[in-house]
Amino acid sequence: MPANGPALVDLRQVSLTYRVGKEETLALADATLSIAKGEFIAVVGPSGCGKSTLMKLVTGLLPPSSGEVHVRGEKVVRPIKGVGMAFQNPTLMPWRTTRDNILLPLEIVAPHKQQFRRKRAEYAARAERLLASVGLGGFGDKYPWQLSGGMQQRSNLCRALIHEPEIMMLDEPFGALDAFTREELWGIMQLLWLERRFTAVLVTHDLREAVYLADTVYVMSRRPGRVVMTKRIDIPRPRTLETTFEPHFVDIVHALRERIHQEHA
Amino acid sequence: MTAGTERALRVAMPWLAMAVFLVVWELACVAFDIAEIILPRPSRIFAVTLQRWDILLAFCGETLWTTVLGFLLAIAGGLVMGLAIGASPFIYSGLYPLLIAFNAIPKVAIVPILMIWVGVGATPAVVTAFAISFFPIVVNVATGLATIEPEMRDVLRSLGATRTEILTKVGIPRAMPYLFASLKVAITLAFIGSVISETVGGNRGIGFLMLSASARNDAATTFAGLFAIAVMGVLMYAVCALVEKRMTRWAFRGELVT
Numbered sequence: 001m002p003a004n005g006p007a008l009v010d011l012r013q014v015s016l017t018y019r020v021g022k023e024e025t026l027a028l029a030d031a032t033l034s035i036a037k038g039e040f041i042a043v044v045g046p047s048g049c050g051k052s053t054l055m056k057l058v059t060g061l062l063p064p065s066s067g068e069v070h071v072r073g074e075k076v077v078r079p080i081k082g083v084g085m086a087f088q089n090p091t092l093m094p095w096r097t098t099r100d101n102i103l104l105p106l107e108i109v110a111p112h113k114q115q116f117r118r119k120r121a122e123y124a125a126r127a128e129r130l131l132a133s134v135g136l137g138g139f140g141d142k143y144p145w146q147l148s149g150g151m152q153q154r155s156n157l158c159r160a161l162i163h164e165p166e167i168m169m170l171d172e173p174f175g176a177l178d179a180f181t182r183e184e185l186w187g188i189m190q191l192l193w194l195e196r197r198f199t200a201v202l203v204t205h206d207l208r209e210a211v212y213l214a215d216t217v218y219v220m221s222r223r224p225g226r227v228v229m230t231k232r233i234d235i236p237r238p239r240t241l242e243t244t245f246e247p248h249f250v251d252i253v254h255a256l257r258e259r260i261h262q263e264h265a
Numbered sequence: 266m267t268a269g270t271e272r273a274l275r276v277a278m279p280w281l282a283m284a285v286f287l288v289v290w291e292l293a294c295v296a297f298d299i300a301e302i303i304l305p306r307p308s309r310i311f312a313v314t315l316q317r318w319d320i321l322l323a324f325c326g327e328t329l330w331t332t333v334l335g336f337l338l339a340i341a342g343g344l345v346m347g348l349a350i351g352a353s354p355f356i357y358s359g360l361y362p363l364l365i366a367f368n369a370i371p372k373v374a375i376v377p378i379l380m381i382w383v384g385v386g387a388t389p390a391v392v393t394a395f396a397i398s399f400f401p402i403v404v405n406v407a408t409g410l411a412t413i414e415p416e417m418r419d420v421l422r423s424l425g426a427t428r429t430e431i432l433t434k435v436g437i438p439r440a441m442p443y444l445f446a447s448l449k450v451a452i453t454l455a456f457i458g459s460v461i462s463e464t465v466g467g468n469r470g471i472g473f474l475m476l477s478a479s480a481r482n483d484a485a486t487t488f489a490g491l492f493a494i495a496v497m498g499v500l501m502y503a504v505c506a507l508v509e510k511r512m513t514r515w516a517f518r519g520e521l522v523t
Contacts, residue, residue, distance in 0.1 A: 059423045081425030087416045095438045095515040104434065108424045143515060159420075169423070 007034035008199050009058055009167070014067035015224075016053055026224035027053045030067070033218060033227055037166075038197040042210035044256065045220030046263050051203040053225070055169050058201060059083050071167070082109045084160035084198070086173040090152040092144035098155050099140030102127040105163040112163060123162075130158045134188050150181035154188070161192060168200040174209065183241055186212050190238055207253045207260075212239055219256060222263045229259045305485040310492065313485040320474070325493050328459055328470040331387050333501075335394025336455040343399050343451075344444065347406025351440065352432055357407070368400040372458055376465040385468050390459040397458035398451035405447035409440030442516035445509035452501045460494060 016028040028050040035041050043051045056062040057069055060076040069076040084105070092101045106112040106123050116123065128140055134154040144152050153173060160168060170189075174182040190213060193200060204210050210217045211233055219229035235249060243249055287307045293299070294306040301309060314321060346364075349356045372393055379389040413435055421431050463472025471490045478486035510517060 056419070061419055061422060079422045079425065081423075083423040085420045085423050087420075089414065089416055091414055091417045091420055093417075093435065093438065095441075095513075105424050107434070108421065108426045108430055110425075145515070163424075 008037040008039075008072060009035040009201075010070040011054075011058070012068045012070070014057055014064045014069060016050070016057060016062065017065040028057070029224040029226050031057075031225070031227055033230070035199055035201065037199055039216065040193055040200045040202070040214050041216045041218060042202040042204060042214035043218045043220060044204060044207055044210050044260065045225060046222050046260060047205070048223050049220045049263075050223065050225030051220060052171055054220075055171055055201055055203055059085070059167075059169055080167075082163060082165050084163070084165035084168045086153075086156050086160045086168075086170050088172040088175040090144070090149075090156040092152055092155060092159070094143065094145055096143075097140060098131070098136070098142050098144055098147065099124060099127050101144060102130065102140075102155060102158045102162050104159060105165075109163045127158065127162060130162060131155070133192070134158060150177050150185070153177060153181075153185065157185075157189070157192070161196070161198075164196065165198060168198045170200060170202040170204075172204055173202075175205065182206075182209070187240070189213060194238060207256050208244055211235075211249060211252050211256070212244060217256060219259050228263070229256070231256060302482050302484050305488055309485050310488045314489045314492070317486065317489065321471075321489060321493055324469065324471050324474045324490075325497060327387070328390070328456075328463065328472065328494070329497055331390035331462075331470065332394050332452075332455045332459045332497075335391045335396075335459060336398055336452055338391070338395045339398040339402055339451060339455065340444075340448070342395070343402025343447075344406055346399075347403045347440070347444075348410065348432070348437070350403065351407035351410025352428070352436060364400065364403060367396075372397045373461055373465060376462050379462070380466045385466055387469065390462040390467060390470060393462035394455040394458035397461075398455040401447045401450045401454065402444065405443040406440045409443030410436045413439060442509075442513040445505070445513055448505040448509065449502055452505050453498055456494060456498050456501070 011031050011033050014028065014031045015026065018025045018027055031054060033041075043054055045051055053062065057064055058071070058076075060069070060071075060079045063077070071080055082105075092098070093104070096104070103123055107116050112119075112123070124140075128137070131137055131140055131154075134157060136151060136154050136158075139147065139151065139155075144155065147155065153176075156173065160170075174185050177185065186209060193213075200213075202210065202213055214233055217231045217233060218227050219231070220226065221228045231252065233252060235243060235252075239249075291307050294304060305313075346360070350360060350364075351357070375396065376389055376393055379392055383389060383392070410432075413431075417435055418431065421435065426434065459470065460472040463470035464476050467473040467476075471494055475487045475490035478484075478490065
């Protein structure tokens, strides 16, 4: 089990307070959790509970107000490099073709950056393979705005993966999609993860999505967000849509739902 | 009406509207017996235009090159300043209020000062055209940069992109449609700038031509100058619109997917 490996990401008593003018909002309180290398975790909770904040803290985009974040054993003080990120909004650049969008990380992350001109053809082929693996083979020359929402989100995942990051941050990447596309992308996401075994943090509202994809699900409380429940998902992989109708799966989703309902009460 | 005739009609509409306008003008002058010194008839203006074609062309050329030179300088300066303001909050807070103050100064007021500094001639016209068209370019470029989606920025930062990389990969391409949109406004303003300068203190250009013609009570020539400026303005606007479409095809995405 990947979860038994050494911790890659370690959050120790991390809190974050947003300050707007004189008003202070405690977004996240005393979060302590550790993510093993190659583990897929999901963070669920009521809206506004600081899920996205947690993600920004792990990647160093925000400095914690108190506590410490460690990645690969080192304290995070600035944005850590080479993380793959995918948001609900695909944020593809409309002036680049889909292929050039996917190649973007290779223009920025070392050592690809230095070799980019020389190895352009090789990288383009890599992008094309990745596109094919998410069912977008041959769409590289299209502009993002010529693609449907689901196709844009697939391209977005490709962009997050092209540089083979060790850590993937997924902030509700399937949130804006219709139910069928979403479930299809769960399958693709799982497949990519089984192939590459990156460490993933998925923030989501969708409990079924969390249980389907994650090794461990963290439930957060209402603001200020605290981790109130940690649920290990012992369902064997690969999980399929059939799995989601099995009693064990349904029981887990149920238990998570119960816990979140307590937060809303 | 078929699609073909509808499209033809849409192309013809501005010309038809102009023709109707000129005919009404002509008829009104005849019907109300308006003196030429107050409002010359369009046919008379047209005749004068042909008659003085050489002079008009030479003076138009003068105005055109001062305008275009000032405009090009404004693009260069506006781009640099806009990028600086949009990229750095410090430069923004330092320079933006000054820019607004500078923009609030009527440009007519700076022409006499310019004449003291550089004398009469083409230079004040170039500088005035620059000064008046600079502001919209700066504001638009800065806006383009400042409105980068925060998520986009996060994606790049978490990849380890430097500020310069964020600027070149996202900022500049994203500011381009804003820049080109501002050029259409800026070129018209540049014309206003150089004509103002020629009118206030010039010895050349269409503005000077109009001023001296009106001093001779030659209303027809004054109007001919007015028409010439309008024609140049429309032409340069069209050039800018064409460049805009060429350079930022992606921003017109709706029109491309056909």
